[in-house]
Amino acid sequence: MKIWLPLFLFLILTTPVWADEGELTLTREQASRLAKLPLNGLTKEFPNKLEHVMNGPEEVLAPKDLHPVFYGSYDWHSSVHGHWMLVRILKLYPDLPEAIRIREVLDQHFQAEKVAAEVAYLHQENRKSFERPYGWGWLLKLAEELHDWDDSQGRQWSQNLQPLADAVRDRYINFFPKQTYPIRSGVHSNSALGLTFALDYARTTGDEELARMIEERSRSYYGSDEDYPVRWEPGGDHFLSPTLTEMDLMRRVLEPGEFEEWLGTFLPELKEGKPVSLLTPATVSDRSDPKIVHLDGLNLSRAWAMFGVAGVLPEKNPTKQLLLNSAREHGSSALEHVTSGDYAGEHWLASFAVYMLSEAEQR
DSSP, rough: OOOOHHHHHHHHHTTTOOSSSSSOOOOOOHHHHHHHHHHHHTTTOOOOOOOOOSSSSOOOOOOOHOOOSSSOOSSSSHHHHHHHHHHHHHHHOOOOOTTTHHHHHHHHHHOOOHHHHHHHHHTTTTTTTTTTTHHHHHHHHHHHHHOOOOOOHHHHHHHHHHHHHHHHHHHHHGGGGOOSOOOOOOSSTTTHHHHHHHHHHHHTTTTTTHHHHHHHHHHHHHHOOSOOOOGGGGOOTTOOHHHHHHHHHHHHHOOHEEEEEEEHSSSSTTTTOHHHHHHHHOOOOOOSSSSTTTHHHHHHHHHHHHHHHHHSSSSEEEEEEEEHHHHHHHHHHHTTOOOOOOOHTTTTTHHHHHHHHHTTTTO
């Protein structure tokens, strides 16, 4: 079902969101345009796709009753990364025209009692796998973004959110040592993305136990991978590349020289520009379909992973420039469609765009 924005808002949002001369950057004007999408979605309770195991008839409840913080933007994880995006933008551009409204929404949601209800939900029966690991990872990415923000409200929001971050952190510690094999999917169950975001959080907050566990699991899961079957990508509903998401994790875990050697074994033909399918943006045939539009997200997440991997490769490695060129192509092609006018993509793609642009600006 299409949810049409008012015409004036749609026209504002459909302005391209990348800079001139092929450089990908998040300007103040572009941040202002993109912020309108989560501001529209985070307080929009319906339509809503719940991941909710009901333990009894008393748990037949509305999204806002179940999740007083993360009830909007169609599903829990999209709400989480929508909040991350607003925090990220507000930190970069505190004087945005939308800043007052952003602060109102964040302050309304990051209330201690509302966070406590989210924590209580996690601890209820039959919640072990709730949002594992995609929503877990984005929750820790949000907590990481708040952690080092020198802002009085930001410090309070970080403090209020910490019990939920602690609960998710403990789930990582309890679950991943028991997961013998990684999940190599191109959607929410992908192990590598969940580990990547949790490792960033652990290192930012100084959580050495969590970092050590993730480093060990990453080496165990992926350290001996070779000649990866990348030609099977992309899948029809992918928003992550199993190949590139794994690479983006391992460039964090391994030292640069060790990673370069690992990459040569993992994808031996990459330096020759093969396979072309990995380096060419995916085609999106129907942006009103909630699964097909995942491929716009795939192009954005491919781009951020390529930027990250290229950033640790030496200049002499031919793969470096190849990845940078492909990342720019993927990023530019996807940014045209972040604001499609259809809620199927608009409830989440802006977050992917902001994360990709943040990675691009570091390279």
